[in-house]
């Protein structure tokens with residue numbers, strides 16, 4: 404076995420790993436980037452970018468289908484599935500190409516191919532061919548979609564999101580299991596592109612929402628547009644005449660058997676930390692086997708090991724992977740003098756329609772941290788002017804504020820332009836603005852943001868009143 408020495412070894416050349424590599428090099432250290440899979444990052448290859456390409460095609464189809472409601476009659480819609488998927492794949496390849504181009508400046512001796520496993524707290528074995536001795540190590544191994552083992556036995560038509568972006572044509576029918584972000588984004592896009600889509604939610608969850616009022620509104624609106632079977636669990640998936648038979652059971656115990664071309668498991672992703680021999684790393688793990696770490700420094704205990712991106716299972720998003728990688732790489736370079744890095748206000752967006760966004764402290768966090776002693780203002784977009792003009796007058800926004808300080812704390816939303824409103828509100832949150840300072844800001848007319856003002860006014864009124872006695876959170880059961 405070859406032995407290699409380096410200051411910093413980074414496991415995983417995805418977004419977090421590349422960011423950590425750049426930060427470690429900027430810190431003046433020699434760094435090695437170890438990758439077992441294809442280069443190009445999850446985001447560009449099978450994540451953010453191809454999913455948004457598919458959604459863009461679906462939005463185009465939807466705009467044409469919706470046009471007659473404005474008195475515009477474009478004629479019958481014809482969706483060319485091959486052309487749709489050809490564009491998704493070729494634009495995806497372009498985005499991957501940019502990542503590969505960006506890697507061209509990395510010296511060949513800093514890139515190592517193979518699967519890394521700990522051989523000791525400062526040693527990694529790479530597929531048994533190379534032993535890397537590193538002063539510091541960054542774990543940036545990403546995550547893998549969860550597909551139940553028993554369903555896999557039904558064959559390769561049981562898929563995760565990865566496979567969707569390899570399709571050369573659109574299928575006739577897809578069962579989507581899970582109403583998280585991936586299920587909703589891909590399920591709705593396929594539905595709008597003419598695929599028969601049925602979605603199964605074992606509970607009532609919708610994307611990343613935790614506020615019971617926003618959740619109920621999202622379930623109502625999306626449930627009206629899509630065939631979503633809430634409170635229905637999938638009992639089995641079996642192969643049947645070249646297709647898949649899916650057996651499900653609803654909350655009344657009623658069983659149903661339906662046939663689909665594909666079953667898309669959109670049931671979450673698990674961090675890639677279970678094949679790293681972490682027991683040899685001498686770091687503490689949580690009960691799921693994920694290393695315990697300080698979220699400001701990304702350091703695992705007081706060790707020379709750092710973690711970043713989906714691998715730590717904190718908030719599996721692209722921006723988080725980039726930020727956490729930068730902090731981990733910079734601290735690996737300056738170890739043992741680690742310093743807190745910038746962690747931004749959390750912001751999540753699901754690109755379904757209506758879009759879903761959360762920012763700042765979530766309703767569930769506030770129930771735990773404030774014991775019910777926070778105020779919530781709300782607005783419905785049902786009659787909001789500009790939303791109605793665009794025929795996008797659905798959904799609601801709830802904004803949260805703190806009694807006493809009047810500080811804006813966070814929000815949850817399903818509704819039009821949520822990707823932009825999410826940014827606006829998360830900036831206000833990070834700037835630690837009070838609700839009254841936000842109301843002093845300009846609001847143009849007629850814009851969807853006037854709805855935000857209505858919700859903030861409602862919140863300001865409530866903050867002016869006496870805080871209520873602490874109440875238990877009405878619906879904070881995880882997974883509901």
Ligand SMILES: Cc1cc2nc3c(=O)[nH]c(=O)nc-3n(C[C@H](O)[C@H](O)[C@H](O)COP(=O)(O)OP(=O)(O)OC[C@H]3O[C@@H](n4cnc5c(N)ncnc54)[C@H](O)[C@@H]3O)c2cc1C
Nearest residue numbers: 415417418419439440445450451519545712713719720721
């Ligand atoms: C369908 C989909 C849509 C998404 N859409 C969005 C979106 O719109 N916005 C958003 O913010 N986020 C989105 N995400 C999430 C985002 O893609 C991820 O959070 C982000 O890509 C994670 O980056 P990472 O660096 O942690 O992991 P990755 O980019 O997956 O990098 C990890 C790398 O580590 C390698 N590796 C693993 N184990 C080892 C080992 N032992 N040895 C060597 N190499 C190893 C892997 O091969 C991989 O290349 C989406 C994800 C999916 C799946």
Ligand SMILES: NC(=O)c1ccc[n+]([C@@H]2O[C@H](COP(=O)([O-])OP(=O)(O)OC[C@H]3O[C@@H](n4cnc5c(N)ncnc54)[C@H](O)[C@@H]3O)[C@@H](O)[C@H]2O)c1
Nearest residue numbers: 581582583584585586605608669670671672719752753754
């Ligand atoms: N727009 C975006 O930012 C974006 C888009 C896609 C993915 N992502 C990231 O990828 C991550 C993974 O996405 P995801 O949608 O797979 O996970 P998720 O955690 O968002 O949702 C998983 C869903 O599957 C359900 N589920 C779990 N086990 C199930 C079972 N046995 N039967 C039925 N349902 C089950 C859960 O209740 C949940 O609703 C997200 O957490 C997100 O961070 C982000």
